[in-house]
Amino acid sequence: MYKIKGSVWIEGDRGAFIGTGRVMLLEKIKELGSITVAAKSMKMSYRHAWELIDSMNKQAKSPLVEATSGGVGGGGTKITKEGEKAIILFRDLQKRFHKFNEEESKRIKL
């Protein structure tokens, strides 16, 4: 049995904007409130995580991720409204892509 597989990502003017790894990073930051902890949970260096966030923030109309200041636990990091929109948009795109792949898989006659 054959199956169609693949991957999709969003490119901006400077190349990659959001793909599987970047959206997962956004979701982890949303969940964990910290770039350091989010990066660690993905076995990614802080530096690399920061570069991905910087690339997304610079390409988007407004930043997807921003620092939160003060509060009980000191400053952290949060996902902005623009970031939430980007996560939903990418996950919806992936769902439609998976459907495309399933339908195409059924078509294969080889």
Added chain:
Amino acid sequence: MYKIKGSVWIEGDRGAFIGTGRVMLLEKIKELGSITVAAKSMKMSYRHAWELIDSMNKQAKSPLVEATSGGVGGGGTKITKEGEKAIILFRDLQKRFHKFNEEESKRIKL
């Protein structure tokens, strides 16, 4: 402006069956009638080209590529009917995938 990009490939029981590189190899063999010449035109080693062909031939119901014997120029290599079908199927899949990407690109509101 954002654009959706991506790639698709066909997997069989043993992993990759046909993707962009493999279909190009099939097309080059069809055009040039020789694995050696086709591999060279793609800057691929003969060994690697042979491994790709072997992987496709073993996974397909019947081989996609076969040796031709004798004739004026000695033996060569040709694409079978099954190989032709696989080329067309993959190129058609890619066309529909490009259309999917174009339509999805228009949907992006970020």
